[in-house]
Amino acid sequence: MALVLKNRLCSYFTGKTTILLLLSVVFFFAPSETAAQRRFSKTYPATRNVRLTLTNRSGTVTVEGWNRSEVQIQAYLEAPAASINPQVLNGTILINMVKDNYGRGDLGSVNFTIRVPFDAAVDIETKVGNLNVSNIRGTLVRAKISSDGDITLTNISAQWVAAENGIGNIFFDGDIQSGGTYRFTSMSGDINLRVPFNSSFKLIATAPSTRSINLGSFSNGNMRFVGDGRRVTGQVGDGSSYITVTNQRGTIAFIRR
Amino acid sequence: MVRLEFDLLFEEMNCEECQEHISQYLDGEIEVELSSNIRTHLSVCAECAKLYEDFSVILESCRDTNIIPSEIVPPNSQALWCRINNLIESEIKPEPPEEPKKGWLSHGWNLTFSQAGAAVIAVALISSLLTIVGIRNYFAPSGEDFTSRSSASQTTFEKVLSKIGLADTPQQARERRIREQQAAIDYWTKRVQERRGQWDVKMRDAFDRNLHLIDESVSEYTIILQENPDDDLTGEMLDTVLNDKMDLLREFSDL
Numbered sequence: 001m002a003l004v005l006k007n008r009l010c011s012y013f014t015g016k017t018t019i020l021l022l023l024s025v026v027f028f029f030a031p032s033e034t035a036a037q038r039r040f041s042k043t044y045p046a047t048r049n050v051r052l053t054l055t056n057r058s059g060t061v062t063v064e065g066w067n068r069s070e071v072q073i074q075a076y077l078e079a080p081a082a083s084i085n086p087q088v089l090n091g092t093i094l095i096n097m098v099k100d101n102y103g104r105g106d107l108g109s110v111n112f113t114i115r116v117p118f119d120a121a122v123d124i125e126t127k128v129g130n131l132n133v134s135n136i137r138g139t140l141v142r143a144k145i146s147s148d149g150d151i152t153l154t155n156i157s158a159q160w161v162a163a164e165n166g167i168g169n170i171f172f173d174g175d176i177q178s179g180g181t182y183r184f185t186s187m188s189g190d191i192n193l194r195v196p197f198n199s200s201f202k203l204i205a206t207a208p209s210t211r212s213i214n215l216g217s218f219s220n221g222n223m224r225f226v227g228d229g230r231r232v233t234g235q236v237g238d239g240s241s242y243i244t245v246t247n248q249r250g251t252i253a254f255i256r257r
Numbered sequence: 258m259v260r261l262e263f264d265l266l267f268e269e270m271n272c273e274e275c276q277e278h279i280s281q282y283l284d285g286e287i288e289v290e291l292s293s294n295i296r297t298h299l300s301v302c303a304e305c306a307k308l309y310e311d312f313s314v315i316l317e318s319c320r321d322t323n324i325i326p327s328e329i330v331p332p333n334s335q336a337l338w339c340r341i342n343n344l345i346e347s348e349i350k351p352e353p354p355e356e357p358k359k360g361w362l363s364h365g366w367n368l369t370f371s372q373a374g375a376a377v378i379a380v381a382l383i384s385s386l387l388t389i390v391g392i393r394n395y396f397a398p399s400g401e402d403f404t405s406r407s408s409a410s411q412t413t414f415e416k417v418l419s420k421i422g423l424a425d426t427p428q429q430a431r432e433r434r435i436r437e438q439q440a441a442i443d444y445w446t447k448r449v450q451e452r453r454g455q456w457d458v459k460m461r462d463a464f465d466r467n468l469h470l471i472d473e474s475v476s477e478y479t480i481i482l483q484e485n486p487d488d489d490l491t492g493e494m495l496d497t498v499l500n501d502k503m504d505l506l507r508e509f510s511d512l
Binding site for chain 1: 474
């Protein structure tokens with residue numbers, strides 16, 4: 001009886017030891033995400049109508065408006081970590097990851113979370129990665145992705161909005177201001193625009209490949225399909241602003257807010 | 258003595274006088290004394306003798322040939338020789354200094370009021386035409402105008418300009434634009450080729466994927482335009498995707 005108990009205990013401890021050893025090996029060699037990331041954080045006082053200009057290489061950029069007169073930049077730099085060197089010039093906060101890391105080939109992505117005053121002008125671009133902008137009521141919002149990535153602009157109230165990407169979706173949810181200009185361009189993906197029902201604008205929407213242009217409740221007698229349905233031109237309300245949408249190989253849809 | 262005689266004879270007739278009377282001498286329409294002087298001068302002056310020979314050959318040719326009809330031989334040979342002589346003299350003598358030019362109105366440009374009005378209108382029209390052509394060409398690369406338009410959407414005025422060669426046809430403008438874009442694309446492609454070795458895999462994949470997609474669109478639009486050159490929208494889209502390609506290459510060339 002005692003011998004049986006001893007054998008069981010031995011096998012029990014031997015099994016546990018093996019598991020512990022295996023786990024320690026796994027933890028030792030597995031790449032630790034938190035250890036690989038370097039964190040950058042800096043806060044700048046913001047003047048009225050501050051402008052943020054960011055050029056990233058790869059990674060996700062999130063810009064949020066907040067009710068403070070300061071700009072907070074947080075960045076998570078994956079290894080090998082890129083150099084980051086924000087500059088403040090005449091009310092503009094400049095971050096240029098391409099210039100700051102010119103000639104450095106293999107760099108990890110940099111994921112930014114930036115908070116700016118509501119009335120800031122936001123001008124961001126990246127080569128690869130997603131761009132998100134929300135809660136901005138400044139004069140300008142521009143987001144450009146040179147290749148792959150989604151653009152999401154939510155709760156935007158700006159006179160000049162431009163979103164451009166290669167492969168990826170574009171979503172805009174915001175106001176269309178009188179006298180404003182709104183331009184959305186994609187090579188492939190879906191462009192969805194959610195705007196207030198009482199918006200007034202002149203529209204040129206072109207989807208030459210899919211011919212999928214859904215005006216939703218903005219469709220009216222002033223709209224004209226041209227080029228065998230590849231383009232829609234027309235006017236909604238008094239046409240006090242301009243919306244240009246071009247999606248070479250994707251769809252375009254308007255959603256009433 | 259001989260030398261003195263030679264000098265005297267030579268002094269009696271100079272080259273200018275000899276050449277002045279040489280045609281009359283050839284025609285035998287000259288006084289005996291003058292004829293003698295000429296003969297003497299020709300015997301001692303190689304230059305005038307050469308001229309005499311040339312004139313003789315020309316005269317013989319005119320008289321002997323049957324190819325030249327008799328009616329075109331001037332009846333007054335003396336007058337002809339005078340003219341030839343004058344021509345030779347005009348070549349030899351230095352040109353008199355030019356008189357200061359008088360105003361164009363003084364050369365018989367006495368225009369009536371209606372003629373002057375018409376001239377002003379013509380100048381205004383031509384300058385307007387040139388201005389329009391200039392402006393049209395200046396704005397040509399914008400992509401959403403003349404370069405991406407078909408002949409169907411041309412105005413009559415533009416068609417006239419195209420016909421007379423003052424402006425490109427939409428097709429020519431489009432081809433020119435594509436050539437310019439292609440040159441820029443070639444340049445940026447070389448730059449990208451130099452740099453892409455340093456990109457990471459993620460960056461290379463994203464670039465290649467997007468470039469491939471753009472190239473597909475370029476091919477599609479090119480085929481459509483070959484089938485239907487008047488397709489304005491496709492022309493515009495081709496221009497757009499070529500610009501997109503240029504942008505993509507340029508933006509990745511600085512990595």
